Amino acid sequence: MSTSSPCRVCDGAVSEFFEFGRQPLADAFLVPGADTSKEFFFRLAVGVCDACTMVQLMEEVPREQMFHETYPYYSSGSAFMRSHFENLAKELLTTEVGGEDPFVVEMGSNDGIFLKALADSGVRHLGIEPSGDVADVAASKGIRVRKSFFEESVAKEVAAQDGQADVIYAANTLSHIDYMDSVLDGVKALLKPSGVFVFEDPYLGDIVTRTSFDQIYDEHVYFFTLRSVQAMAARHGLELVDAERIPVHGGEVRYTVAPAGQRKPSEAVAKLLADEDAQKLGDIATLEGFGRSVLKIRDDLISLLRKLKDEGKRVVAYGATAKSATVTNLCGIGPDLVEFVCDSTVAKQGKLTPGTHIPVREPAAFSQPYPDYALLFAWNHAEEIMAKEQAFRAAGGQWIHYVPDVHVV
Ligand code: SAH
Ligand code: TYD
Ligand code: ZN
Secondary structure (H helix, E strand, C coil): CCCEEECCCCCCEEEEEEEEEEEECCCCCECCCCCHHHCCEEEEEEEEECCCCCEEECCCCCHHHHCCCCCCCCHHHCHHHHHHHHHHHHHHHHCCCCCCCCEEEEECCCCCCCHHHHHHCCCEEEEECCCHHHHHHHHHCCCCEECCCCCHHHHHHHHHHHCCEEEEEEECCHHHCCCHHHHHHHHHHHEEEEEEEEEEEEEHHHHHHHCCHHHCCCCCCEEECHHHHHHHHHCCCEEEEEEEEECCCCCEEEEEEEECCCCCCCHHHHHHHHHHHHHCCCCHHHHHHHHHHHHHHHHHHHHHHHHHHHCCCCEEEECCCCHHHHHHHHHCCCCCCCCCEECCCCCCCCCECCCCCCEEECHHHHHCCCCCEEEECCHHHHHHHHHHCHHHHHCCCEEEECCCCCEEC
């Protein structure tokens, strides 16, 4: 086991603080009957850089193995997230892209959930998205998409063809890209001096506070903080100028980065940095404490599911999230403990969950008949799901949560 490796974003060294062990690719759903001996596994472990405090995976998976023609995550599956992105697009229309012939670039535009509103408003835009099926869905909505990975060479080509961008945006994407030097040099080249790079990703502060350990899987290479983002940006002539905590996906931060010296950092940056220092977010002792909390959740969840099985209760899971691959594989939860997972994504239905091979079924299967317990894998969409599944509670069903701890509601 390696316990130290070079930092991906600075010259420091990364010390490992938690190992999940052998894990599959979190979005690699299997066709029933597939040769499971060919299923890909890697060692999932996380560490923290002793110099820049960036929390990151110890080992990464090659990008083409994760993001390809049949990548099954469709952003528009959540109504709440649709309005989240629409609101941001409207806000940017009144702030950053109000000038003459503005140009917006999004990396990881997926099915077009964010760019749709800008395209409808006639704003010049480009989505850069390597996963073919989701990119096609965006294109079918009238969004301009380039099917490729964002990197320095691509950014320079776009700048040469379309000119520099007023805004470069990335939601739940920057944290997925291990080759950060190329990406940030690309951002620097593609961005107008007056432009901004805005990105939002799961926040380490929330992950530690809520022990939301299932945010850790192959696609999430980095777990950002203001401190680590500030250091990372500075190495590429960029500067963190604003940050805002946002209540999506269990707690994220939206970072605004500009070319160095162009904008005055907001008071929010100083305030959130001070909060991070008080929480000792960059300390390995804090992160080792997080690791102990993960093991407690694992033990409590396994005990609960085994007890319910012994009592003859039916347990079904809700939401075949990428996050849940970490939970089921860490805890050894297979079809013996959870009958099936229901999920609204057509591309996941009829398949088996990665590593643990629990069948995925359509949401209608949930009520035919209702199980005794539902394990909420899509806990970050709890509000939206509770609103549509009120009849389950009314029928006597109970929800099992495991964030921030194992409890039944
Ligand atoms: N922005 C959407 C999608 C997030 S999923 C949302 O917030 O819901 C991450 C997306 O990033 C996937 O669609 C994946 O194909 C894409 N992606 C992965 N690596 C990328 C890269 N190097 N450049 C651009 N997009 C990338
Ligand atoms: P999400 O938590 O957004 O992301 P990740 O896969 O990265 O962990 O995934 C939510 C999953 O839950 C997605 O597969 C769609 C599904 N889902 C439902 O089945 N019903 C719903 O009402 C919602 C909101 C999501
Ligand atoms: Zn570092």
